[in-house]
Structure formats: structure tokens, C-alpha cells
Amino acid sequence: MKTKTITPNQVPVIPMRNIVVYPGQTLPILVGRTRSRSALEAAIRSGAQSILLVTQKHDVNDVEPSADDLYRVGVLARIDRYEGTSDRAYQLTVSSGTRFGVDRYEEGSGYLIAHGQPINDVLDVEGDALAGLVTSLRTLAGEIFVLLPGNLERLTALLAAIEDPVLLTHLVAQNLEMKAANKQEILEMTSLKGRLLSLLEQMVRFREQLKLQRDVNQKLSSRLGKQHRDAILREQIRTLQEELGDKPAGAKNDFATKIAQAGMPEEALKIAMEQMERLEAMGPQSPESHVIRSYLELLVALPWSKSSANDIDLTAARKVLDDDHYGLEKIKKRIIQHLAVLKLKEKKGSILLFVGPPGVGKTSLGKSIAKAMNRKFVRVSLGGVRDDAEIRGHRRTYVGALPGRIVDSIKRAGENNPVFMLDEIDKMARGWGGDPASTMLEVLDPEQNGKFLDHYLDVPFDLSNVFFVATANTLETIPAPLLDRMEIIHLSGYTTAEKLHISRTHLVPKQKEEHGVKEGQLQITDAAQLRLINAYTREAGVRELQRSVGAVVRASTEPILANITGEAIVVDTPDLEEILGAEKFTEEFVGQKNPPGVVTGLAWTPLGGEILYIESSHMPGKGSLLLTGQLGEVMRESAQIALTLVRSRLAHREKPYVYEREDIHLHVPAGAIPKDGPSAGVAMLSAIASLVLERPVDSRIAMTGEITLRGAVTPVGGIKEKVIAAHRAGIKKVLLPQRNERDLKEVPEEVKKDLQFVFAETVEEALHHVLGLEPTQFSGPHATTPVVTAADIPGCH
Numbered sequence: 001m002k003t004k005t006i007t008p009n010q011v012p013v014i015p016m017r018n019i020v021v022y023p024g025q026t027l028p029i030l031v032g033r034t035r036s037r038s039a040l041e042a043a044i045r046s047g048a049q050s051i052l053l054v055t056q057k058h059d060v061n062d063v064e065p066s067a068d069d070l071y072r073v074g075v076l077a078r079i080d081r082y083e084g085t086s087d088r089a090y091q092l093t094v095s096s097g098t099r100f101g102v103d104r105y106e107e108g109s110g111y112l113i114a115h116g117q118p119i120n121d122v123l124d125v126e127g128d129a130l131a132g133l134v135t136s137l138r139t140l141a142g143e144i145f146v147l148l149p150g151n152l153e154r155l156t157a158l159l160a161a162i163e164d165p166v167l168l169t170h171l172v173a174q175n176l177e178m179k180a181a182n183k184q185e186i187l188e189m190t191s192l193k194g195r196l197l198s199l200l201e202q203m204v205r206f207r208e209q210l211k212l213q214r215d216v217n218q219k220l221s222s223r224l225g226k227q228h229r230d231a232i233l234r235e236q237i238r239t240l241q242e243e244l245g246d247k248p249a250g251a252k253n254d255f256a257t258k259i260a261q262a263g264m265p266e267e268a269l270k271i272a273m274e275q276m277e278r279l280e281a282m283g284p285q286s287p288e289s290h291v292i293r294s295y296l297e298l299l300v301a302l303p304w305s306k307s308s309a310n311d312i313d314l315t316a317a318r319k320v321l322d323d324d325h326y327g328l329e330k331i332k333k334r335i336i337q338h339l340a341v342l343k344l345k346e347k348k349g350s351i352l353l354f355v356g357p358p359g360v361g362k363t364s365l366g367k368s369i370a371k372a373m374n375r376k377f378v379r380v381s382l383g384g385v386r387d388d389a390e391i392r393g394h395r396r397t398y399v400g401a402l403p404g405r406i407v408d409s410i411k412r413a414g415e416n417n418p419v420f421m422l423d424e425i426d427k428m429a430r431g432w433g434g435d436p437a438s439t440m441l442e443v444l445d446p447e448q449n450g451k452f453l454d455h456y457l458d459v460p461f462d463l464s465n466v467f468f469v470a471t472a473n474t475l476e477t478i479p480a481p482l483l484d485r486m487e488i489i490h491l492s493g494y495t496t497a498e499k500l501h502i503s504r505t506h507l508v509p510k511q512k513e514e515h516g517v518k519e520g521q522l523q524i525t526d527a528a529q530l531r532l533i534n535a536y537t538r539e540a541g542v543r544e545l546q547r548s549v550g551a552v553v554r555a556s557t558e559p560i561l562a563n564i565t566g567e568a569i570v571v572d573t574p575d576l577e578e579i580l581g582a583e584k585f586t587e588e589f590v591g592q593k594n595p596p597g598v599v600t601g602l603a604w605t606p607l608g609g610e611i612l613y614i615e616s617s618h619m620p621g622k623g624s625l626l627l628t629g630q631l632g633e634v635m636r637e638s639a640q641i642a643l644t645l646v647r648s649r650l651a652h653r654e655k656p657y658v659y660e661r662e663d664i665h666l667h668v669p670a671g672a673i674p675k676d677g678p679s680a681g682v683a684m685l686s687a688i689a690s691l692v693l694e695r696p697v698d699s700r701i702a703m704t705g706e707i708t709l710r711g712a713v714t715p716v717g718g719i720k721e722k723v724i725a726a727h728r729a730g731i732k733k734v735l736l737p738q739r740n741e742r743d744l745k746e747v748p749e750e751v752k753k754d755l756q757f758v759f760a761e762t763v764e765e766a767l768h769h770v771l772g773l774e775p776t777q778f779s780g781p782h783a784t785t786p787v788v789t790a791a792d793i794p795g796c797h
Helices: 035-047 127-147 153-161 165-175 179-186 192-244 255-261 266-282 289-301 314-324 331-342 362-374 403-411 434-443 494-512 526-537 543-562 573-581 632-647 681-693 717-727 738-746 764-773
Strands: 009-016 024-029 050-055 073-084 090-107 114-116 351-355 377-381 418-424 468-474 487-490 523-524 570-571 599-607 608-620 625-628 662-667 701-703 733-737 756-760
Touching: 009 035, 024 035, 035 073, 050 468, 073 179, 127 153, 127 165, 127 192, 153 165, 153 608, 165 179, 165 192, 179 192, 255 266, 255 289, 266 289, 314 331, 314 362, 331 351, 331 362, 331 377, 351 362, 362 377, 362 418, 362 468, 377 403, 377 717, 403 418, 418 625, 418 738, 494 526, 494 543, 523 543, 523 764, 543 570, 543 573, 570 573, 599 681, 599 717, 608 681, 608 717, 625 632, 662 681, 681 701, 681 764, 701 764, 717 733, 717 738, 733 738, 733 764, 738 756, 756 764
Parallel strands: 009 050, 351 468, 351 487, 377 418, 418 468, 523 570, 599 701, 625 662, 701 733, 733 756
Antiparallel strands: 009 114, 024 090, 050 073, 073 090, 090 114, 599 608, 608 662
16 A cells, blocks of 8 residues: 655645645645735745644634634645735735645734644555545536536646646546545545545536436527527518408407307497407417406406396395394484385486494395395405505506406406495595596486596496495595485494394304304303393493403303203393403493583494583683683584673673683593584583582483574474483483474384483573473573574465
């Protein structure tokens, strides 16, 4: 076995980043790091002109690696030439010599010094075995050079000329593409045979990778070439057919049959045929082909002539509405009337708008209408829509264009006469993309929607057969022209009796089914459901009641599973506090005495009726009126009228109230909620009069009504909602304007029977009912002028 011996040495170290240097190479090196420059300068000063090139292990971006970051085997190199400065960088040309094994690294003056000895190459193979390995190495190298790009004839000739097998392995390893860790592993091998075998393994792997890459590139090039060739041939065929005046031969594409079966009107059919011809002419490789294909797919998918039969059974429709909704008799009667008109004569019917607080069943009414008419039901939520393109669609010239929500929903319905619910129509808003409410004018106008034009569709579509139902919580945010196109139906809140019936027959069974509770396993008593209604969910609708019932059912599932007796788990009133916590609402109005200056008013909100406290107090001052509670301008004016009436009517009392020395403070809780409207006039008048006369008002009396400067009590709106709110809060007596007496017809009988109603036409009558004052006790120099109606004028009817 032959060896090459080299004398050991101590050498300055230059770390190499992401490169492994092998013996027998001449290569340039850029030395820029501080410690590397110091090592180079130390080697030059010593006169040995020798450095050790060692590869870093992991972090190739490490600016100044430590000894632990370096491998233990490197290559000794002789500095042939260098140029540069110590404060910038050096450009070297070095000749690598033998391998060097490092025993330890030592810190020098700003650089590393390697202590070790050269590594002897072990020539453990010779003769025919060595010749066979070298031949295989040269053959594999030649195959790899063929697969690599560029002119590699010089490198091939160099490999053929090298006779030394050790130098040959170093040259091949230096130029073979593989990871730095694998190159370092080959450098550290002392066995020539092991090095040759390892190189052969790496070269076979690299050759296979190059072959696979060549095959992929050839296939890709072939495919692209074929597409280019097909495009040229197709263009030539089209040109020849134009010269012959002939149409393209062959079968039509898939859309021909679909277009024929779609039942399109003439205008849409013409557009569809034109687009199909364009699609056939341009071929699938065109970037516009998928746009045309998507457009044609929409055209053939729309139900141009497909509709549900207009066979309406009014008796069955009434049964569906009664089964799905308890109460709401006026609303159900109006729906039945609408269906009767459609049955008598197919016509462009009006559009219904359900207005009411959340949770009263507006959306579910739309589903029931579809069920009663045996039609498809589609729903579009308009809450937060600020761009009219959401309604009318985008033009196809835009990238990613889509049809609007109206056309898309009609396509999903598969019929051109579904029941179409426009939910939360009051939540639309004008944005940078336009005004969606203006677009809805065309959708909801029976005189225009017969030719509704979606920007994406770009041909008219008939919406006149669609039964539109819109929902809203308030009318204030809906533009007047849009309101004019809809028939408004108000849905008020449910009474306690209605809520109990809904809970018993709908909510409890539904929650049991959703939670997997079988019949006979759980019973929620009527008393517990009433407590849920009155103490935990004071609302106009039943949405929060449904959530509370669900919480009760959910809390009962564990006891049901643990029950071994088989008897039903009973949830009664005492169990609710443990399940839902303390009661959220109490009957704070009944039985509580109000101090002078505090009365109970009634207010209307988009969420239903509410109880409203009016509080007043006085203090030394200059006769001013202080108003708090986020009151609007109309409400502030009502307060000023109330103060003027009290000052003018009570100024002649025996013990007059000295207004010039007292300020009056009027507050309407809750202070965080804005309030406005004239209907609190009677309540404000009663509060100030109660304060001045030091007479308390019964907390069980609630009142509403507008007052005028001449002392008249005029009618207000929202009577049904206000009366239901009073009943819900435990009020016993309600004061209303005289001309609102007719509005009590809409109030449910179970509510009216529990309340006493008194009416007032003047402020004197109002204070008589509230404070017990006789008309003469509230009359001054400005007596109330009687209200004259048409009935008081002879000859008027």
C-alpha cells in the first residue's frame, strides 16, 4: 500500500463559505472579512505564503465564524498572487496543495490558527480494479457533460489527460454539483477506493436528475410546439373557408343544444349564437375563450321560460301561514288577499315590504309565502351593500366580472317566478361604487322590471313574474321613491300570551329537536316560560326568547343523560336562576312610588315600543330650563312648550312657584340613547306640573301625546307598539290623545282587557287624569281653545 507523506505545520485559517476546495486546484479568492484579512496578512508576514482553506459548517452568512463553526479537515494553499488593501478586501490567486487535518484551533491576533498535520492519501486499490473504477468515472463524467448546457470539451479533454487517480477524484469532486456537506465528506475520505465509489454514486444520481430534467423540457417544448402548430393550421382552415364562403365544418360545440333548449327570447338568442360562433372561431387556446364560455354558461342556465305553475289553493295557503306563524292575523289576511288577486288574474302584482322589529317573523313569513304558493324561495341580504354592481353586476370587460345578486339568485332558483326576499333593504347605503337604492328602483317597479338589464348579462331579463318581498326594521333610511314602489305592512311586537303560545308550540319543540332531546325526556312548565318572557327576554320579537329556551334545553341535557328513572326532567321557575343567572328585567313600574316630577312615558323605536321615564328637578337659578338625555330638536321644543304652559296656567296660584329664581332640569334616561319626536309632550308637561305642584304621579300610569302651545293634545303614531310595551311592563292605566282612540282596534284583546284607557283632548283633561286636577285648577289667562272638528260645523259630514 503506497502513501504520500507531507510535513505537519501550524497555519493561519481562512474560512470558506459554501465552497469546498480540493487539492490540485488554482482558483481566485476574495478575502473581505476582518479575521480572514488578518490571517492573510499574518501568512504574508511569516514568509511561508501558506494558508489553510476550511469550509464553514452551517451558517454560510455568519460574518465571523468561531472554531466550532468550522470543519476539521481543510486544504493547504500557497498564495501565488494578491492585491488589495487591509481596510477593504484582498483578491488572491492560490494553488491548493494537500489536505490538512486540524487537531485544534487557536486564537491568534485577530484570526484563527490551525494546529494539526497533513492527511496521507491511502492508495488501497490498484491494478485492474483501479483501472475499472477510473474508467467508470470517466465514462459517467462524459455522460454528464453531454446532458449539461455549454461547451465542455476542454474539461473532457482534461479528464482524459490526467493519469493520477487521486488528482482525478479531486477534479471530478470539485466540478460535480452536490451539497457542500457531501463534498466535505468526500474530502475527508483517506481511502482512494472509498472516494471513487462515493463519487460514482453521486455521479449516477446527478446523471438521472439531468435526464429527468431533459425529458420534462422536451415534453414541454413539444406540447408548446403542437399548440403553436394547431393555431397556425386553424387560422389557415378559417382563411380557406372564408375564401370558399363556407361555414366551419364539424360538430357544433356543447352549447348549441343547450341554447336551443333554453327558451331564450329573440334578443338573447341572437347574442348567444354570436358568442358561440366567436368561441368556435377562436379556439380554446385564446385567453378570451374562458370569458365567453362563462357568459354562455350563464345564458343557458337562466330560466328564461321555466316557471312554477300558478295553481294557488287559498285554503292550503291559509293553513300553511297559520301553521308557521301564530297571531299576525292582519298580515296573514293581507297576504291571502294578494294571493287571491294572483289567482283571479295573472298580473304584475305589488311588492310587499314587511317592516317591524327584529325577531317578529319577517323573513320566515317570506318562506311561508313561497311554501303556500308552491314556488321556489330565494333570499338576498342587502345589509351593508354599497355598490350598485352588487345588484346589477359588473361589465364583462372587467377581470373577474360576475352577474349581480338578482340574476345570480334567479339562476340558482331555476325558475323565473320565485318568491324573492330582499332582506334588510333599509341597511343599504350609498358608497363610492354608486347608489344601490337607485338600482333597486328598476328591480321593484312593475312597469320597468319586465326588462331588467344586468351589466354582465347585457340582455333584458323579465322580472315581472317574481314575487318580491322586502324586509326592514325602519322606514327612515329607505328613499321615498323606493318606498313608493312597495306596499308597506307593519309587523308589531308579540304580546305575552302570543309569546307563550309561540314558545310552547314552536320554540320548545324546535330546541328539543336541535339538542337531541326526545319526547317525554324534558318538560318546561308554562310558569317557567312566562318567567323567561317577562324577566329574561323583554323584547318585541322572540329571537332572544329562542336563545334562552335553547340555553335551558342545553343545560338539561346532562341531567337527562344521568337520569335512570326514565321520568321527564321538569324545569320550573326556581330552576331558571341557576341556569340563566339573575333576572335581567323586573317589574319596576308596578308598586313603586314616583316622587314629584317623575312620570312614565311611552316611546316607539324601530325595535318596538318602550317605556320611557321623564324625570325633573329644580334648583336655585334664573328661571332657565336644562335638558339632558340626548334629546333631539323636536323633543327639546316639546319640553319648552310644556314649561310655557305650566308657567302660564299656574302663575296665578295662591302660592305661586317663583320661576325666575328656580332652574328646572328635565332628564330622559337612558342618556346614551338619542331620542326625538313630539309624542313625549304630555309626559313632559305632567312631569313639570307634578314638580311645581309637588304632587306625585302614579307609577302605574303611562302616557303619550303631542301638545301644542294653545293646550291641545294631538294624536301620535305607534299606538299599538306603545300599548303592548306598557302591558309588557306591568302598566295598569294608559293616557292617550282622544283622536288615537280609533287606533286601539289594532291592539290585541288580551292586552286591552288588562289595561284601563283614558283619553284627553286638552292639557286640562290630561292633568285631570294624571294629577287629579280639575280644569279650573289648570287655567290661567290663556285658556285652552276647544278643538273644532268637521263634526262641529253644521252641514259638514
